[in-house]
Amino acid sequence: MFEVIVFLVLVLLVFLVLIGVSIWQEKKTILVLNEKISSLNKQMDIAKRRFLQGKITKSVFDLIVEDLQTELYSAELALLRLTKGVPKRVGAKTDEIMARLDKPTKHKRSLVEKILSETELIREELALLESRLFKNEIKQSVYNKIVFEKEAELILKEKELMDVVLKAKIK
Numbered sequence: 001m002f003e004v005i006v007f008l009v010l011v012l013l014v015f016l017v018l019i020g021v022s023i024w025q026e027k028k029t030i031l032v033l034n035e036k037i038s039s040l041n042k043q044m045d046i047a048k049r050r051f052l053q054g055k056i057t058k059s060v061f062d063l064i065v066e067d068l069q070t071e072l073y074s075a076e077l078a079l080l081r082l083t084k085g086v087p088k089r090v091g092a093k094t095d096e097i098m099a100r101l102d103k104p105t106k107h108k109r110s111l112v113e114k115i116l117s118e119t120e121l122i123r124e125e126l127a128l129l130e131s132r133l134f135k136n137e138i139k140q141s142v143y144n145k146i147v148f149e150k151e152a153e154l155i156l157k158e159k160e161l162m163d164v165v166l167k168a169k170i171k
Contacts, residue, residue, distance in 0.1 A: 026082065033079040040072040069142045077125045084124070090116045101168045108168060115161045122154045
């Protein structure tokens with residue numbers, strides 16, 4: 001009996017350590033992304049200063065700023081994805097999809113919910129990028145690069161969802 005209690009306590013400690021490590025890794029990733037964003041902003045300021053001093057030409061400056069902005073907004077979107085939770089609309093969509101499946105299982109439900117939450121996050125990122133474009137905070141070329149990547153990612157997620165649904169028999 002004593003061994004069982006010790007075993008259960010050890011299992012509980014292992015779970016607590018695993019949870020702590022995952023939280024620590026998430027916070028570390030957020031810190032790294034924040035440092036990357038501040039570093040990119042500093043690099044942008046340096047490029048502006050060198051352009052104003054006449055050390056680099058306008059065409060080179062535009063290329064540098066475009067690359068830095070692309071990296072900056074990609075890092076900001078990654079940070080947004082980490083800090084944002086699961087969208088609320090996912091539950092209703094998951095229920096709707098699971099109602100149409102012949103034999104819904106918990107595994108399929110969690111898989112569908114994960115894919116739907118990722119697609120919703122990508123859609124929110126696209127909406128954020130579009131609003132920044134309309135406010136002229138982001139260049140059209142930078143917007144096009146990032147949107148191309150995000151739309152490709154969205155298409156892959158939707159294909160993954162279709163594969164999951166089509167593998168299961170539909171009522």
